[in-house]
Amino acid sequence: MAATYNLIASSTFTASATTVTFSSIPATYTDLLIRLSARTDAATSTDALFSVRFNGDSSSIYSDTVAYGTGVANGTARTTVTNTMDNGTQPAAGATSNTFGCAEIYIPSYRISQSKPLSTFSASETNATTATAWFFNGADAGLYRSNTAISSITIGAYASGANFISGSSFYLYGIKNS
Amino acid sequence: MATATYEPIATTTLTTAAATITFSSIPGTYTDLRLVLVYKVSTVSSTPALQINSDTLGRYTKINTNGNGVAVSAASSIGQTSISLANQVDTTIPQIITVDIFNYASTTVKKPWLITTSEDRNTAGSVNFAAATYNQTTDYTTLNLSILYGGNYSIDTTATLYGILKA
Secondary structure: OOOEEEEEEEHHHOOOOEEEEEEOOOOOOEEEEEEEEEEEEOOOOOEEEEEEEEOHHHHHOOEEOOOOOEEEEEEEEEEEEEEEEEEEEEOOOOOOOOOOOEEEEEEOOOOOOOOOOEEEEEEOOOOOHHHHHHOOEEEEEEEEEOOOOOOOOOEEEEEEEEOEEEOOOOEEEEEEEO | OOOOOOOEEEEEEOOOOOEEEOOOOOOOOOOEEEEEEEEOOOOOEEEEEEEEOOOOOOEEEEEEEOOOOEEEEEEEEEEEEOOOOOOOOOOOOEEEEEEEEEEEOOOOOOOEEEEEEEEEEEEEEEEEEEEEEEOOOOOOOEEEEEOOOOOOOOOOOEEEEEEEEEO
């Protein structure tokens, strides 16, 4: 039976860095999947947005819709005509020490010559005793309005300009449907 | 060599528009199923839906939470003739639906489904989590993707059914 769920590349940080990039993504899969666990050093924050950018493309052709819950409230928001795609949040410097979040980003049909939809599910639980610091489960629908096949992916905390800290890990998988 | 645990059972990419996509003769050798649908539809009212074993009786139940960038909402439905899978659709921008069906080969339990829909169309969007079930204990051997409210799945729509093994 053909292997259909393969690790393409991974990166586990041993020092803080602003971004991680998976480049030269092979065109031999049907879908891509990123699984990550991260924390940022965004100052005075309990959480910080993380975002993806495809093919190094910083033009404003990204949009996303998110629904989220914090343990005490829920909400929804949209961004459009932005130059990165916000995918969710991860714990930041103000969160309980040594806590990390997790997320899964699914990118189907990454080579197709049309706009690329993607989905992200992210979660952070920080064992905090104050409601404002509980955070954060979210589902995010994203759209990259380019017909170009995705050959590189960069993940960063663009909104805060923060770093992912040591111990953050990122895994890129390829999935075949045949 | 590690055992393969996430395998494609079948995939369909439409070269002509179609109102149904069927996965039949699903082997009972996996633990769970995952259906991935990347789709466009022919009209803005066309809504993807799923039935089990071609059963169109009112045996489907769903509860869901939705966010559209403006408001969060929740809803439930019982006694449906299929499970509606989407909230917002588009005729030009592809959208994603995943359906995880756990323990699908069991003949003693009513199987739980987890449905996610991710629909961003640049000008609007929604994300949705739903729990659903087919109110029968029969094993699942056929999945029928259909369209509610008329219309078709458009060309380039891709549906893939994966089997997941726990060991």
